[in-house]
Amino acid sequence: MSPMILLKIYLAGLVVLITAIGLNLLANALGLSTWYDFLTLASQQGFFHTLKNLKPVDFLFLILLYPGLLGLSAYLTFRLTSLVLH
Numbered sequence: 001m002s003p004m005i006l007l008k009i010y011l012a013g014l015v016v017l018i019t020a021i022g023l024n025l026l027a028n029a030l031g032l033s034t035w036y037d038f039l040t041l042a043s044q045q046g047f048f049h050t051l052k053n054l055k056p057v058d059f060l061f062l063i064l065l066y067p068g069l070l071g072l073s074a075y076l077t078f079r080l081t082s083l084v085l086h
Helices: 003-030 035-045 047-052 056-084
Strands: none
Touching: 003 056, 035 047, 047 056
């Protein structure tokens, strides 16, 4: 693998990490469940019980918005680095 591809992968990982931290801070500020909250409750109360008791907005955040925005951040990073780093 070329050093340029490795740099792009590293930068995408870094952006995804920063995006995840930002999304977790935003979720906490808005009172939404994070994956940490969900997994902590699931380990105490059981996966299906915790899943069943999620508020619809928490479910949408965890299943759609969170992974979608992480994927988008990686995609945009790859696109941007392809333009900047030939």
